[in-house]
Amino acid sequence: MADRLRDDVGELLRQTATDIVLPLFRRLDDADIVEKAPGDLVTVADRRAEERISEALRRLLPGSVVVGEEAVAEHPDLLRHLRGGGDVWLVDPVDGTNNFAVGRSPFALMVALLTDGEMTGAWVLDPLAGVLADARLGAGTRLDGKPVRAADVAAPPDGRMRGTAMTRYLPPAVRTRVEAGGARLGELLPGQHCAGREYLDLLTGDHRFVLFWRTLPWDHAPGVLLVREAGGVARRFDGADYHPGDDRPGLLVAADEATWSTARAALLDH
Template identity: 70%
Template sequence: MADPLLVEVGALLREVAADVVVPMFRRLDAADIAEKAPGEVVTVADRRAEELISARLRRLRPGSVVVGEEAVADRPDLLRHLRGTGDVWLVDPIDGTANFAAGRRPFALMVALLTDGIPVASWVYDPLAGTMAACRVGAGTWLDGTPVRSTGPVPEVGALRGAAMTQFLPPATGQRVAAGGGRIGELLPGQHCAGREYLDILTGAQQFVLFWRTLPWDHAPGTLLVREAGGVARRFDGTDYHPADDDPGLLVASSAEVWDEVRAALLGG
């Protein structure tokens, strides 16, 4: 992976994980954890990691804008930059904060770069597994420094393995997914860490993942990684995902053929 940008941002995520995030894992006090919204927690590690990552990204691309998950909690107007011009960084300092705060794995650090509203590069790093994925539009996806493709022979639907985040699904959709799960080889409940779900598609541990909530910092990095590896990330109606769109529902798969099989099985068409 010789691309200087991919190397530099990857090194930044490794550094922040080693200096800030991992040292606080399973060492948080009650005072280190707060509820920023009902059911949504944030830790001192999230905030410190975002500060460090954001400052370095601004220096890397002078004039760029950083849209960080924790910054948006205080300034929702930052989201307007996702359809703006110039370079915009999306930052999720700790994806899977609920896991992290509870002393569970997995969790990940994630960044995506948008230029003139178009995702052009992304990074997902699982520090406990030591797994780094990075991509640049047109240059493919790299997993731990090796080019990776998510495509391959398409398994029969009964041999597919993937996850469905059912917690937030509307009741009718949740019932369809539950009923269709019997047609899938293995339907997993999810790991409460979108970054790890995307990595598992790249490693071949699973072939798909279904989400309802589509917050941009959760999905801009992973969807680009999967697309550059040959997979697809589409709304339930088949339209391509874009991080500035806040419509719910997202199905990501290792290939278009797998996407079609899973959509038919879990969503009925």
């Protein structure tokens, strides 16, 4: 992936946020919001942004395939491309739609690029904060154009760690264990209902780890590559590396290897 493409996709997300997403924030009518599944909303902003982003990505990389969250809702078979060859874009036009729909932050625009099944590019934009992170496989992660390494953020001197757990979807027994382990580690924050923002907060050092249960590919492929290229770790609960084509639940992401191991032992071991 060329650096020019890296910059072009970032600019595409910024422009889409400016032209489509932000003008609709706190200006949606009831008819602009639909429940596509119980508790899972989609808005006119999601659909318009995905259409704009998808068309532009195909132009930027001729012959590529786009797998967008809203397109998959209509055509689930699109997911087969995540294990295929060639260039495949993953698009989450508004991550944190439930927040957006009720006029609350955070929300994000996210894109990942897979090349022959491997994650090679990632972009996450928080348009309200004006923060853009991007990564290229083997070339590191940038935060607003400057190199960043999550692993370089100093650990708390008292050994207590701050992290986040998206407990809403956890099975009851796992939730109980995670909450107890989080209390032992230090401070366990509730999820923000926006995976993109959680990944950005790992890069900035606001927290050291984040645990997810649901692992929809558009929610995590961009953030996982951002964290990996910044020296962090993203693995399944059993220690297997994350891949967006694997739909199993459970993902633990941390700023570095030591934090991942410590968090896993506290949150998940019996």
